[in-house]
Amino acid sequence: MQNYSVLMSVYHKEKPEYLRQAIESIQSQTVPTSDFVLVCDGPLNLELDAVIAVKQQEMGMTLNVVRLENNGGLGNALNEGIKHCKSELIARMDSDDIAYPDRCEKQLAVFSAHTEVSICSGIVEEFTTDPNTVDTKRVPPETNAEIVEFAKKRNPFNHPCVMYKKSAVEAAGSYQDFYLLEDYYLWLRMLMAGYQGYNIQEPLLHMRAGSDMYKRRAGWKYVKTQAKLFGYMRDKGFIGNGQYMKSCVIRSGSALAPNWLRKFMFEKVLRK
Numbered sequence: 001m002q003n004y005s006v007l008m009s010v011y012h013k014e015k016p017e018y019l020r021q022a023i024e025s026i027q028s029q030t031v032p033t034s035d036f037v038l039v040c041d042g043p044l045n046l047e048l049d050a051v052i053a054v055k056q057q058e059m060g061m062t063l064n065v066v067r068l069e070n071n072g073g074l075g076n077a078l079n080e081g082i083k084h085c086k087s088e089l090i091a092r093m094d095s096d097d098i099a100y101p102d103r104c105e106k107q108l109a110v111f112s113a114h115t116e117v118s119i120c121s122g123i124v125e126e127f128t129t130d131p132n133t134v135d136t137k138r139v140p141p142e143t144n145a146e147i148v149e150f151a152k153k154r155n156p157f158n159h160p161c162v163m164y165k166k167s168a169v170e171a172a173g174s175y176q177d178f179y180l181l182e183d184y185y186l187w188l189r190m191l192m193a194g195y196q197g198y199n200i201q202e203p204l205l206h207m208r209a210g211s212d213m214y215k216r217r218a219g220w221k222y223v224k225t226q227a228k229l230f231g232y233m234r235d236k237g238f239i240g241n242g243q244y245m246k247s248c249v250i251r252s253g254s255a256l257a258p259n260w261l262r263k264f265m266f267e268k269v270l271r272k
Contacts, residue, residue, distance in 0.1 A: 005035040005085035009077035010095040012263055016047040018208065023055050025099040031108060033091070034061045039081040040206035042071030075175035075182035082174060086165055091177035094160045097124075098131050098206040106200055107163040114198060117144075118168035119190060121157040122200035126209035135209060140199040141237065147197045151188060152248060154237045155195065159183040168195045179225040185232070194238060219255060226251040 006026050007200075010019055038052065041219065056063050066084055068077060082090065084189060089111060091104050103122075110120045125134045140156055141147050147156040169186065172193055178185040191197065227248050234244040 002089055002111065003035070003087045004031075004091055004104060004108060005034050005087040006091040006093055007039075007078060007081045007085055007105075007164075008093045008095055009039045009041050009074055009081065010044065010048065011041040011071055011077075011238065012044050012048070014095050015049060016051045016192060017027055019141040020051050020055075021098055022093060022095050023051075025097075025101075026093060027059070028100045028101050029099070029104045031122060031245060034062055035086045037081045037084045038065050039066065039077045040067045041073070041077040042068055050105045061079055071176075072132060073177075075177060078182075079174045082169065084164060088166050089167075090166050091163045092161070093162055094219060094246045096208045097160050099161065100204050100206075104163070106202065109176040110198055110200065111163070111165075116196050117198045118165045118195040119157060119162060119187065119197040119199065120164070121159075121162040121197075122202060122204035124158045124161055124205045124207040125203050126207050128209060131206035137203070138207075139201070140160050142199050142201050144196040144198065147199065148191055152233065152243055153192055154179075155184045156191075157183070157187055157199065158205070158207075165196060178229065178251065179223055180222060180227070182227050185229060188233065190230075223252045226255070256270070 008022065008026075020184065023036075023038075026033065038228060040052075043053075052065060056065065064084055066081060068080060078092075087110070091107065093099060106122070107120050110117060121140060123140070124138050125131075126136045126138065127133055128135055134255045138158055140158055141150045150156045168190060172189045175186055187197070230244050230247045230251075231237065231238045234241065239247075
């Protein structure tokens with residue numbers, strides 16, 4: 001098995017218990033990492049710092065804590081973290097999710113068998129309180145051809161459990177500022193540049209959802225950022241005018257709907 005790095009960002013609003021669970025799910029991987037990069041996106045608080053201190057004692061040199069002076073957002077924190085990752089393969093992890101024990105083993109097997117793949121994700125199971133009680137699943141398309149088609153309408157990878165090649169991400173310009181859509185924008189640039197993806201059709205991660213997740217995807221600011229992203233696709237010839245108009249109408253309707261309706265749409269229409 002190849003070596004891999006783990007990249008996680010945490011900021012002051014995270015719950016200490018969630019951070020502990022997230023880190024421990026990586027500590028429990030069937031193929032362990034020797035390079036865990038934890039980016040602190042601005043100053044944290046005593047409780048979060050206490051969790052990190054305990055994990056530094058347990059993990060020693062494996063845990064590399066990178067502290068940023070100011071909170072600059074997820075994309076900025078991940079870009080800084082990528083620079084510190086020692087391995088070509090990087091497993092992304094959010095500070096409030098719980099990885100399946102064999103998550104990284106399964107992804108490493110894909111990269112070993114398919115050298116052409118540069119991005120590999122899989123199914124996430126969303127939960128509210130208990131990881132074993134699945135609310136919904138987000139099932140992305142499997143093959144590269146399906147991924148490219150899917151990307152014309154929706155995000156083709158589950159960012160919280162993606163593993164990618166550091167060189168490919170950096171060649172595509174890494175994460176760039178794009179309100180709430182930094183990852184989708186990165187995948188588009190990588191796919192358009194010819195980098196290939198694959199999605200494992202098995203659950204890799206328990207993802208913490210709840211109403212807050214749906215609230216973030218609301219309002220005019222979110223409508224504008226989505227229109228801008230689909231405009232970028234149209235300008236690059238990735239989609240036509242028809243798909244651009246259709247996507248803008250559908251996404252606007254979702255973002256401006258009441259939170260209960262948007263939650264219903266995500267759970268019943270956009271998830272499996």
